Amino acid sequence: MLALLVLLALNHVYAKFFMEALLPVFRWEIAQIDDAYRVLDLTLSQQGADTVLRLEVGVARDIVIGGQVLPADPRARANVSTLAGHLTQPAILALAMIFAWPPRRAGEYPLRALVASAGLALVILIDVPFVLWAELWDIHVTAFEPGRFSPLLLWRDFLQGGGRFALGLAVGVLAVAAGQRLMFCGKKDPQ
Numbered sequence: 612m613l614a615l616l617v618l619l620a621l622n623h624v625y626a627k628f629f630m631e632a633l634l635p636v637f638r639w640e641i642a643q644i645d646d647a648y649r650v651l652d653l654t655l656s657q658q659g660a661d662t663v664l665r666l667e668v669g670v671a672r673d674i675v676i677g678g679q680v681l682p683a684d685p686r687a688r689a690n691v692s693t694l695a696g697h698l699t700q701p702a703i704l705a706l707a708m709i710f711a712w713p714p715r716r717a718g719e720y721p722l723r724a725l726v727a728s729a730g731l732a733l734v735i736l737i738d739v740p741f742v743l744w745a746e747l748w749d750i751h752v753t754a755f756e757p758g759r760f761s762p763l764l765l766w767r768d769f770l771q772g773g774g775r776f777a778l779g780l781a782v783g784v785l786a787v788a789a790g791q792r793l794m795f796c797g798k799k800d801p802q
Contacts (some may be wrong), residue, residue: 618703618710626699630655630664633698633735640740641666647674648747651688655695663692666743677756691746693739697770701734701779708783709790716794723790730782738775742767 638653648668656665667690674681709723745767752759770778 618706622699622703626695627655627662630695630698634664636736637664637740637743640736641668641744644740644744645747647672648689656692658692662695664695664698664739664743665690665692666747668747674751676751677759679755681751681755689747689750691743691750693742693746697742697775698735698739701738701775701782702731704776704779705731705783705786708780709786712783712787714794715791719790719794722793723786726789726793727782727786730785731779734775734778734782738770738778742770 634653634655638650641648641653642650647670649671650666651669652665652667654665655662657663658665667688669685670681670683670687670689672683674683705727706724709727710720714720714723741763745761745763748761748763749767752761752764
């Protein structure tokens with residue numbers, strides 16, 4: 612419980628810095644995953660009491676959906692957003708788990724943190740940019756082909772329905788297990 616409280620306090624102090632540092636990475640990633648959009652802006656902004664990641668795009672090429680064509684138009688713009696807190700939720704859960712779970716030896720903590728860092732980097736890259744992309748895609752699906760099956764929209768629904776918590780916990784469990792395994796690799800387990 613103490614680990615979670617400390618992490619929440621650190622999140623409150625450093626989350627904005629962390630999020631701003633990732634904006635260029637997200638901007639690049641979104642540009643790479645779908646060339647139908649031209650990223651015009653990706654910023655942190657206030658929406659009421661919430662801090663959100665706001666993405667503004669232009670349509671870079673024609674988009675065909677439901678047998679209809681949405682032509683590329685340099686004046687066309689779309690804005691979508693997601694809560695900025697979504698970015699840090701998996702990390703807080705994973706780090707709380709790796710620091711709260713009792714180690715067999717104190718040397719496990721750095722190993723756990725190293726494994727968790729790699730796992731969390733992957734989670735971050737498949738979470739927020741894909742949710743923003745799905746929100747863009749949902750605009751087209753809603754307008755041109757409601758009810759269309761879309762793996763991207765299912766992924767967004769999974770993440771927003773608790774999936775990012777599950778991914779954070781999974782990273783934490785894997786980091787604890789890997790930390791123990793790496794600590795005792797080639798050595799006799801003390802238990």
